Amino acid sequence: MAYFWWFLIALGLAVVEVISVDFFFLMLAISAGAAGITSLLGFDLTAQIIVFAVVAIVLLLTLRPWARRVLERSVPNTRLNFHALLGQEALVEETVTGEGGRVRLAGDTWTALTKDEVDLEVGEVVYVNEIAGASVVVSRVKA
Incomplete structure (x- = not known):
């Protein structure tokens, strides 16, 4: 048994x-x-x-x-979850500063900030450089 x-x-x-x-x-x-x-x-x-x-x-x-x-x-090296967002284009919906703002990313609106001293204006195409909590850090240059 x-x-x-x-x-x-x-x-x-x-x-x-x-x-x-x-x-x-x-x-x-x-x-x-x-x-x-x-x-x-x-x-x-x-x-x-x-x-x-x-x-x-x-x-x-x-x-x-x-x-x-x-x-x-x-198995291909597929980036998942937030890693898949890194380097993606986003469209500024509300002016993005070091304090905050909003971007359209992958069909959703995200809180965004920039580490640069430059403000990113509405309508600009930006790139996701990193994820900081529930916000994306963006810039004009693709990282």
Whole structure:
């Protein structure tokens, strides 16, 4: 009956892997599956734990680094969340100073400021240089 628990552990680790996508928990899930097969073959708990540990170590040292390299090469470097806004054009809707103002960015109105001493006037096209809390820092020059 120990095989049931090993397979349940393997399933739980596989679910965690789907969330993390790091290949660490996948290696442990495969190891738990190997320990479950060892249990099905009639070996005692000590042998099952040894199989789990050996398979985990071998997979973590060999298969995981290879799988991570393959994944990193196949997935494009996509900027997400606020990183995707950096360098984007924005249109000044309300004069932007070092104290504040408003710009139209990606279809939304954002609070904006500039680090330059120059005020940015309504209608100017500016570029997002950084994100400061809930505001964007903009300038006339693309950073």
